[in-house]
Structures are given as C-alpha cells and as structure tokens.
Amino acid sequence: MSSLQLDVAIEQLRLAKPFRISGHVFEMADIVVVTLRDGVHSGRGEGGGVYYLGDDLHHMLDAFDTARTRIEQGPSRSALREIMPPGGARNAVDCALWELEAAQAGVPVWQLAGLDAPKPLLTTFTLGADSAEIMAQGARDYADAKAIKIKLTGELDLDIARVAAIRQARPDAWLGVDGNQGFTRGDLDRLVAALHEQRVSLLEQPLARGREADLAGYRAPLPIAGDESIVSLEDVAGASGRFDMINIKLDKSGGLTEALLMAAEARRLGLGVMVGNMIGSSLAMAPAFVLGQLCDVVDLDGPTFLAADRDPAVRYSDGTIWAGPEVWGGGIAIRP
Structure with missing residues (x-):
C-alpha cells in the first residue's frame, strides 16, 4: 500500500439514558474516528477503547502519536498488528485499512475477507441492571427482540430475581446473562442452577479477569463465555477447559483482522464464538457485523443506546441487525 494521510477526530457519544453493569455506569463515551486517505480513496474506522484495561481517549491518542509515521507509510493489515498493540486505536486504524482497501x-x-x-x-x-420490575418491563418493551442479554451486578439474590422476572415477562425469548466479573467461584453453583431453571442459554464472564483458573474443570448445564x-489472539488458547465460548470485541482485539484470526483459532480449539461491542455507533457495528457472519451469538445493539447515531446507520428489524x-x-469509492 502506498503512503497515506492519517486523520484522527475525537467525538463524544451520549447515551439516551444511563446504562448500568457490574461496577460501572455509562452515560457517555469518548471515541476516535480515523480516516485514512491515499489521495483518491478513503477508509474509516471507529475506536472506543476498553475501559477496564485503561484504554481511554488519552491512551488511544498516545498510540496514534507513537505509530503515526509508520501508519502513514501504508502498512498492510497484518503489519499493523506488529506496529500497534491491541486496543481501540488499532481497531480504528485496522477498520479504516479494510474500508480503504x-x-x-x-x-x-x-x-x-x-x-x-x-x-x-x-x-x-x-x-x-436495574430493579427486577424495571428490567422485566424493559424486556416487554423489547417487543421485536428474539434474544435478550441481561446485565447482572453480582448481587446474587437480586440477580436471580431479575432473571426470573424477565423470564416471566418474556417466556418466548432467548436469554443470556452477563456477569461482567461480578461473581466469585463460591456463587457459581447457586447462580448456574437458577439460570438453568429459567432456561438461560449463556452465562458470560461470571468471574473477575485473572480468576480464569477457578473455572478449570467446572461443568455447567449452560455454556460459559469469556469476555474480559x-x-x-494470544488469550484464546487459555480459554480451553475454562470457557465454552469467547466473546470477541473489535475494540479489545484491535480490529477486524485480529478478530478473524481469533474466530478461526477458537473454532480450531472447539470453542464457540460470540461477537460483542463496547459503546459505539453504526460505524463501529458494521465491521463487527462482518465478523458476526461467523459467530454463534451476536450482540451488536450498541447504537440502540445512543441519543443519536450516524447516518447512514445499521438497521434493526424483527430482532436482527443489517449493516x-x-x-x-x-467497496464504494469514498472520495477524500
């Protein structure tokens, strides 16, 4: 690839209302939008970083400053994996390279691909996460949704009540829960039994990052996915024997290039594959939608939480996403 011009814009995405998970409440997110130009065409990518890894706006901007010269030399997508570490900044550049190419x-x-x-x-x-009553009403309000993911907080009795109320409100829906690292190994037996009783189909990241060994050999009647x-790619091998599925997010992996490698390696190891998202607009969902074509579980609802999305935007209809x-x-010739 010939020399490129790198432009980085800072944007702020505001949520329509606060969004609570275990240990964190989101109201807005600072993101970066990268544009790469070759003088004739351009490509774009959005990066939001990873809050629990300290990959915030300043970290992403520092990453661009460090790698700018080498990025503007026009590296291949595989070479970019050596130039920049995984994270939101590389995700934005990688996705811009894909669209440019x-x-x-x-x-x-x-x-x-x-x-x-x-x-x-x-x-x-x-x-x-909210009261059981409010979450049950939210489930009813998702009238078109065929699959619902429930954010838990690690408050075991309350979490079990939340799931039961949501199942009662939506007996028809596929349900998954996301522990967001909120539980301990001692909580698992009771939590898993309650989830199984309510026909929950997936438990995501119940234990803290760094406590993966606590899941070694643990048998559950529903799949357990690793997210945080x-x-x-280097983490995928360690998922075997601890998780049944991995949740790939482009902001974590550093872009679609790494994400595709992770999906292939997970399949080789007999693991299920899920695609998820951080806070992001349609520009962030569209590359993940490509990965989603290879996945067992798709969680790409980020733009539905925003006060305003981009135009053009991904479309949600009858429980599906289309980018x-x-x-x-x-493959459209987007002019600089």
Missing part, C-alpha cells in the same frame, strides 16, 4: 479494489470487505455474502443477523438486545478474560454497504466497507 475495499474502495481501492472496488469490492466489499466481506469479499476481501473471503466470506460469503452477508445475511441479517439475529442480535441480542441488552437490559442494563479474552482480549486478543448495508453504504454504512461501511462496501
């Missing part, structure tokens, strides 16, 4: 070749990103033409994907819609524990070529990566 697609525009240069006149083909969509999915074709560059060697995938079949994309299809709409069933996605989860997430309920932030699984950042990049058309006009949103990102369609």
